[in-house]
Amino acid sequence: MNMNRIFSLLCLSFLILFTPAFAQMDVKKSLVAKNVELVKVGDGYGFTEGPAVDREGNIFFTDQPNNKIYQWKFGTGEIIEFTDASGRANGLYFTREGDLLACADMDNQLWSFDKEGKSKVLIESFKGNKLNGPNDLWVNPRGGIYLTDPLYERKYWERDPAMQQDGNHLYYLGSDGFQFFRVDENLVKPNGIVGSPDGTKLYVADIGAKKTYVYDIEEDGYLTNRQVFVEMGSDGMTIDNRGNLYLTGDGVTIFNNKGDKIGHIPVDEKWTANVCFGAGDRKTLFITASEAVYTLQMKVRGVW
Structure with missing residues (x-):
């Protein structure tokens, strides 16, 4: 190997070692705003999850171990407590009417909060049995709700920690609030979920199978044509x-x-749990990661 080749390799190694991690990816120039870095905007939580954006662009997120939901105000950067009785909420999502839906893991239910923080139970069982532990959800343009229900045993449960259903399934609640049925019974451990802006595609992460699937969404809420989107x-x-x-x-x-x-955005935490776009222009990527929350300014924008 000639000296010029050796020198080039040494220079490349130096760049890799000393360039900020997320700047190494082509995601920085194609998706991330110019000359920005990941910013920690809050820490000291038990475990952050479930970021959801309201109509104005504020982000609500959960601290599940501490039974709280917080609000990040994008205009000021202030984080305030929304409720200290969240039902041990995990995933969150806003309805078109502005109510905050929460996967309330304390009693394995789906809750709804109004703007004042008053809650009500939307779903408490399926065919007479509790759910395993609602985890994440997405609301389609017609108002129907897709819900993942994996079993993750919680220390705070007073009930039998065994699986309540006959598997870890994916559910759908119709916009009328009465039709509640399974739309996929062949998943190992469904978790994250989101749909396309036009409501025709649904993406569901099966964290147990190490796959993310994409489905076609039918008008009645049923899903067809399941395919592996990524491994x-x-x-x-x-x-x-x-x-x-x-x-x-x-x-x-x-x-x-x-x-x-x-691309890949490294986050210096034990686990990055969830992510969504917020702020008035929807160009702020908000990341919940273990005991902290972060923001990153983007060129692209969110669609919700």
Whole structure:
């Protein structure tokens, strides 16, 4: 090997070692705003999850071990407590009417909060048995709710920790609030979930199978044509206006709408649980990661 070749390799190694991690990826120039870095905007929580954006662009997120939901105000950067009785909420999502839906894991239910923080139970069982532990959800443009229900045993449960249903399934609650049925009974451990802006595609991460699936959504809420989108599971997920899918776990991994990996955003925490877009222009990527929450300014925008 000649000296010029050796020198080039040494220079490349130096760049890899001393360049900020997320700047190494082509995601920085194609998706991330210019000259920005990941910013920690809050810490000291038990475990953060479930970010959801309201109509104005504020982000609500959960601290599940401490039974709380917080609100991040994008205009000021302030984080305030929304409720200290969240039902041990995990995933969150806003309805078109502005109510906050919560996967209330304390009693394995689906809750709804009004703007004042008053809660009510929407779903408490399926065929006479409790759910395993509602985890994440997505609301389609017609108002129907898709819900993942994996079993993760919680220390705070007073009930039998055994599986309550006959498996870890994916459910659908119709917009009328009465039709509640399973739409996939062949998943190992469904977790993160999001749909396309036009309501025709549903993405579901099966973290147990280490896969993320894509389905066609029918008008009645049923799903057809399940296919493997990527060979990677995820905790939470979101989608941007270009159709790119953001998966979590080891930081945030981004795939285009064909399933090709186009970038990775490292997060210096034990686990990156969930992600969504917020702020008035929906160009702030908000990340919940273990005991902290982060933001990153993007070129692309969220669609919800």
